[in-house]
Amino acid sequence: MKYYSTNGNAPLASLADAVRNGLAPDGGLYLPVHLGRMPRAFFDNISEMTFREMSFAVAYMLFGEDVPPDDLKSILADTLNFEVPLVKVDDRIFSLELFHGPTLAFKDFGARFLARLMSYFHTATYGTSVLNVLVATSGDSGGAVANGFYGVPGVRVLVLYPSGKLSALQEAQFATLGENIMALEIDGNFDDCQALVKQALMDDSLKGNVMLTSANSINVGRLLPQMFYYFSAYSQLLHSGATDSRMVVAVPSGNLGNLTAGVFAKMAGLPVSRFYAANNSNDVMCRYLATGSFEPKPVVDTIASAMDVGNPSNFSRILALYDNDYSRICADMCGATYSDDLIADTILNVYHHNHYLLDPHGATAYRALADNLRPGEVGVMLETAHPSKFKVAVERVIGEEIDVPSRLSVFLGGEKRSIGMPSSYGLFKRFLLSL
Numbered sequence: 530m531k532y533y534s535t536n537g538n539a540p541l542a543s544l545a546d547a548v549r550n551g552l553a554p555d556g557g558l559y560l561p562v563h564l565g566r567m568p569r570a571f572f573d574n575i576s577e578m579t580f581r582e583m584s585f586a587v588a589y590m591l592f593g594e595d596v597p598p599d600d601l602k603s604i605l606a607d608t609l610n611f612e613v614p615l616v617k618v619d620d621r622i623f624s625l626e627l628f629h630g631p632t633l634a635f636k637d638f639g640a641r642f643l644a645r646l647m648s649y650f651h652t653a654t655y656g657t658s659v660l661n662v663l664v665a666t667s668g669d670s671g672g673a674v675a676n677g678f679y680g681v682p683g684v685r686v687l688v689l690y691p692s693g694k695l696s697a698l699q700e701a702q703f704a705t706l707g708e709n710i711m712a713l714e715i716d717g718n719f720d721d722c723q724a725l726v727k728q729a730l731m732d733d734s735l736k737g738n739v740m741l742t743s744a745n746s747i748n749v750g751r752l753l754p755q756m757f758y759y760f761s762a763y764s765q766l767l768h769s770g771a772t773d774s775r776m777v778v779a780v781p782s783g784n785l786g787n788l789t790a791g792v793f794a795k796m797a798g799l800p801v802s803r804f805y806a807a808n809n810s811n812d813v814m815c816r817y818l819a820t821g822s823f824e825p826k827p828v829v830d831t832i833a834s835a836m837d838v839g840n841p842s843n844f845s846r847i848l849a850l851y852d853n854d855y856s857r858i859c860a861d862m863c864g865a866t867y868s869d870d871l872i873a874d875t876i877l878n879v880y881h882h883n884h885y886l887l888d889p890h891g892a893t894a895y896r897a898l899a900d901n902l903r904p905g906e907v908g909v910m911l912e913t914a915h916p917s918k919f920k921v922a923v924e925r926v927i928g929e930e931i932d933v934p935s936r937l938s939v940f941l942g943g944e945k946r947s948i949g950m951p952s953s954y955g956l957f958k959r960f961l962l963s964l
């Protein structure tokens with residue numbers, strides 16, 4: 530499969546190049562030239578397949594020309610070594626729990642898959658030279674990528690994050706690791722961190738001296754594996770007996786990577802009736818869906834902090850996937866936006882009435898479904914993180930202490946090893962050259 534750039538000014542790339550480049554040379558994002566459809570027989574059998582089996586079928590459709598089946602199987606086996614349960618929250622709404630991986634958030638899927646895919650391609654071509662992986666994080670992606678690559682030979686990860694904007698746990702998940710993981714604490718916001726990464730990746734004089742790539746949600750090798758769990762949601766819905774209802778999927782949205790993966794799944798044949806892009810007060814996507822005009826805005830801080838994004842990078846992919854056709858986009862998705870007060874209200878209500886504890890991000894998706902589902906529809910909300918990742922905010926809402934699973938709390942015992950840096954490209958570049 531070849532990959533094209535959304536800016537339309539770069540040569541077609543192989544999967545290996547698209548994964549290594551991260552960003553296309555013209556500054557655009559890569560998309561597959563042709564997205565296949567899963568065959569009818571796949572959907573006939575999907576309720577009998579394990580998550581690994583259905584993921585392999587989808588992965589083979591996407592990557593079968595580029596990675597031999599046995600290597601693809603072992604990449605998947607190492608990536609998907611945890612459960613993805615669909616849990617009933619109320620009569621019409623199910624929660625797809627994407628937080629059973631090592632860092633308790635959905636970004637484990639893409640990050641673990643990408644780490645293994647990159648290492649597969651890099652060592653095949655460059656042997657032992659060091660590849661630097663740049664990642665800007667607004668929350669969980671740094672931890673997921675750092676843990677995905679931790680200890681992988683020949684690869685060094687640099688995590689750029691906004692000083693003071695992450696929870697202690699989120700920061701500890703990458704800043705305490707050491708070894709091949711470096712944490713750069715930037716005096717700025719997430720958009721500043723993302724801008725430093727983008728500028729470095731487009732700087733030819735820098736790239737002549739240091740091997741650089743990215744692992745943000747802009748990397749197509751991180752995005753595509755996020756399709757897998759949408760198929761699992763459907764299969765588990767069939768098992769739950771919800772066979773005559775139309776499936777509506779709500780996605781807590783920031784940079785729109787998760788939603789883009791959902792759109793891929795639908796285009797590959799998954800019967801999703803429509804999506805909800807659930808926003809916090811950073812409602813750029815929601816406003817676009819309501820008005821047809823895309824206007825990036827300064828970030829405001831919310832309790833769903835991993836969605837505090839003012840200029841969502843995957844928007845250009847969504848436009849490209851629908852040939853810039855606003856009416857086709859609106860036929861497939863709607864927006865919903867919730868203030869911190871409504872998010873808190875939702876967490877509290879669902880906790881008391883349904884005995885299910887949402888995290889602030891999942892709460893936006895739950896609320897989008899609760900407010901908008903029509904008769905004959907069943908809702909799947911993506912629960913993108915375990916509530917204990919946002920312990921302080923969630924405890925304040927419910928007025929009770931919550932347990933932190935041990936695979937998360939272990940990070941808090943480690944020593945923080947971040948390097949502080951102003952938001953200056955000149956300094957960042959000098960630092961990279963000194964490595």
Ligand SMILES: *Cc1c(COP(=O)(O)O)cnc(C)c1O
Nearest residue numbers: 669783784785786787835913914
């Ligand atoms: C990153 C993140 C999101 C937003 O996902 P996008 O793919 O950037 O839209 C939502 N919830 C949590 C917990 C996250 O970490």
